[in-house]
Amino acid sequence: DTAVSQTPKYLVTQMGNDKSIKCEQNLGHDTMYWYKQDSKKFLKIMFSYNNKELIINETVPNRFSPKSPDKAHLNLHINSLELGDSAVYFCASSLEGTGASYEQYFGPGTRLTVT
């Protein structure tokens, strides 16, 4: 009954590979996000989807492509992985429509290591 779940929790891969991270929320929220946390613990928004529509796309290389098949799922596909992509990626969700509560709920994170 985890609220926001991500798979996998750990991902170790080589440079140049393509990988995906999946996220699911069962909170009934309408907005989902991807954040990147670097080695210094700094958190930065990457993407945001509201009702499957991309609404925020920060300055992220186009090797990163999010996809939201429905309101409860947001996946992140990364092409041609680079060493600098090593980080912890967090998925989050919030309710922005009627009854908005403003806070975001975070998944446990996916630690990506590119060798």
Add this chain to the structure above:
Amino acid sequence: AQSVTQLGSHVSVSEGALVLLRCNYSSSVPPYLFWYVQYPNQGLQLLLKYTTGATLVKGINGFEAEFKKSETSFHLTKPSAHMSDAAEYFCAVTTRSGYSTLTFGKGTMLLVSP
């Protein structure tokens, strides 16, 4: 544009001592403010939030924070630290102009010694 400054990347306290983690924000419109806690190798957990209304907000685990508009601050406090409070704490701000993008501070690691 909005921003958050957390003073002190590390704060050390003794068990039983007062915890004070500082957060100052910058926002051109009324902000909504949050404190999150991150335990090692875990996700972020919401401690408390300020949106509107009472400026002193209480959260989980005995933490509270006070929104002070004149000082653009939202400092986090706890009267008596426990060993289990040792973690990374993040202050975050958002506004209601458009969709709520959270802008985080750089975090403060709270160290609790016996």
